[in-house]
Amino acid sequence: MSHREPAMLSLFISEIEARVHCLLPDAMAALSELWAGCRVPIVPATTRVTIEVGSLEGDRACSILLDGELVAVAEQPADVVPLIESALYKALHRQQADRALLHAACVVIPGCDESLVLVGPSGSGKSSLALAAVERGYRYLTDELTVTDGTRLWGVPRAIQFEPVHASHALPPRLAASDLGLYAVRLGGMGDQLEALGAVPVRVPVAHELVMTPLPVKAARIVRIERGTTSKCETLSALAALSELHEASFVPPAFSLGAMVGRGRAFRLVWRDPTEGLALLERVIMQTPAPSIRPLA
Numbered sequence: 552m553s554h555r556e557p558a559m560l561s562l563f564i565s566e567i568e569a570r571v572h573c574l575l576p577d578a579m580a581a582l583s584e585l586w587a588g589c590r591v592p593i594v595p596a597t598t599r600v601t602i603e604v605g606s607l608e609g610d611r612a613c614s615i616l617l618d619g620e621l622v623a624v625a626e627q628p629a630d631v632v633p634l635i636e637s638a639l640y641k642a643l644h645r646q647q648a649d650r651a652l653l654h655a656a657c658v659v660i661p662g663c664d665e666s667l668v669l670v671g672p673s674g675s676g677k678s679s680l681a682l683a684a685v686e687r688g689y690r691y692l693t694d695e696l697t698v699t700d701g702t703r704l705w706g707v708p709r710a711i712q713f714e715p716v717h718a719s720h721a722l723p724p725r726l727a728a729s730d731l732g733l734y735a736v737r738l739g740g741m742g743d744q745l746e747a748l749g750a751v752p753v754r755v756p757v758a759h760e761l762v763m764t765p766l767p768v769k770a771a772r773i774v775r776i777e778r779g780t781t782s783k784c785e786t787l788s789a790l791a792a793l794s795e796l797h798e799a800s801f802v803p804p805a806f807s808l809g810a811m812v813g814r815g816r817a818f819r820l821v822w823r824d825p826t827e828g829l830a831l832l833e834r835v836i837m838q839t840p841a842p843s844i845r846p847l848a
Contacts, residue, residue: 558572558573558574558576558579559571559572560573560579560582560583561590562582562586562589562590562639563589563590563591563592563593563596564589564639564642564643564696564707565593565594565643565646565647565650565652565698565705565707566592566594566595566596566597566598566646566650567596567597567598567599567600567642567643567646568592568596568598568599568600569599569600569601569602569639569642570599570600570601570602571602571603571604571635572601572602572603572604573603573604573631573635574604574605575604575613575628575631577628578604578628578631578632578635581632581733581734581735582632582635582636584710584733584755585632585636585709585710585712585733585734585753585755586639586709586710587710587755588691588708588709588710588756588761589707589708589709591763593705593706593708593763593764593765594705594765598646600617600618600642600646601616601617601618601619602615602616602617602635602638602639602642603615603616603619604616604625604631604635607624612624612625612626613625613630613631615631615634615635615637615638617638617641617642622637622638622641623637623638627737629735629736629737629748630736630737632734632735632736633736636709640696643696643707644801644802647698647801647802648805649700649805649806650698650699650700651698651699651700651701651796651800651804651805651806651808652696652697652698652800652801652802653668653670653696653697653698653699653796653799653800653801654670654673654695654696654799654800654801655668655669655670655677655693655695655696655697655799656668656669656677656678656680656681656692656693656694656695656697657669657692657693657697657704657706658681658684658685658689658690658691658692659689659690659691659692659762659766660689660836661687661688661689661690663770664766664767664770665770665771665772666692666704666766666770666771666772667684667689667771667772667774667832668697668704668771668772668773668774668796668811669681669774669776670773670774670775670776670795670796670798670799671775671776671777672777674778675776675777675778676776676777676778676822676825677694677695677776678694678695678711678712678713679713679725679825680776680822680825680828680829681693681694681711682694682711682725682726682754682825683725683825683826683828683829684829685711685754685756685760686826687826687829690760690761690762691706691708691711691756691760691761691762692704692705692706692708692761692762692766693706693707693708693709694709694711694712695707696709699768699808699811700806701768701806701807701808701810702767702768702810703765703766703767703768704765704766704767704768704771704811705762705764705765705766706762708756708761708762710733710753710754710755710756711753711754711755711756712734712751712752712753713726713729713751713752713753714751714752715736715738715749715750715751716731716749716750716751716752717738717747717749722752725824725825725826726752728754729752729753729754730752730753730754730755731750731752732750733750733751733753733755734750734751734753735748735749735750736748736749736750736751737749768810768811769810769813771811771816772816772817772818772836773787773792773795773796773811773812773816773817773818774817774818774819774820774832775787775791775792775795775817775818775819775820776820776821776822776828777819777820777821777822778821778822778823779821779822779823780823781821781823782820782821782822782823782824782827782828782831783820783821783831784818784819784820784821784828784831784832784834784835785818785819785835786815786817786818786819786835786839787817787818787819788817789812789813789814789816789817791817792811792812792816792817793808793809793811793812795817796808796811796812814840815839815840818832818835818836818839820832
């Protein structure tokens, strides 16, 4: 690795400005596009962290440092972007003491500022439904990281990402438009065995699809999602919705999430096809009274 100054990329994730330094042009190009929605702040940055990618002495492996602390070692070039992302998430988790960080997708219903906060366990389809929503004209906040301070919510708008696939495997029809050339990963193998290279299917939202301002939590609707053999949707009680939000929190929030829930503001969606499921959810929402502004005590 040369001794010239490393390339630098600033990314804004919630209130953190992460400055990424890396001399690997392919990794920086991929990171820049995958996190294009985070190139400008949604809320003012109050903290700055530094992520550095450097070579280990006498080894071609790369060290990943977060504010000078070694947090990972990339053994192959295909490991670099995933490990930089891991360092970004680590920085976010460290700095959110006065925020609730939710493992949730978030999109905005066309023509208004009502948001859908999609919660559910890993594999329940947050990214699939976020993609279906964007394709139906919804605006995009995030496919997995929603942040709230109790009165507002915003997202970490990286690209919509799906489970890695082998390069030789055909994508399912719903992911046919995904980009496979942007995010390479290792699917297996050890050391120098790179024959198991694959790719993460991604959809990079364009500027007009993004929401770059915080939204009121009182206009949020909580949707508990899960996969099923048929699609169905029903209302969810405020207490059940509050329980889902706490389940989705990476750490117990330091404040009440009650303002996010209320009568007519929570649903349970079981979906078989993401477009079909989203259309069903829309119909149920249209038949449900507008969100109550009275928070749960």
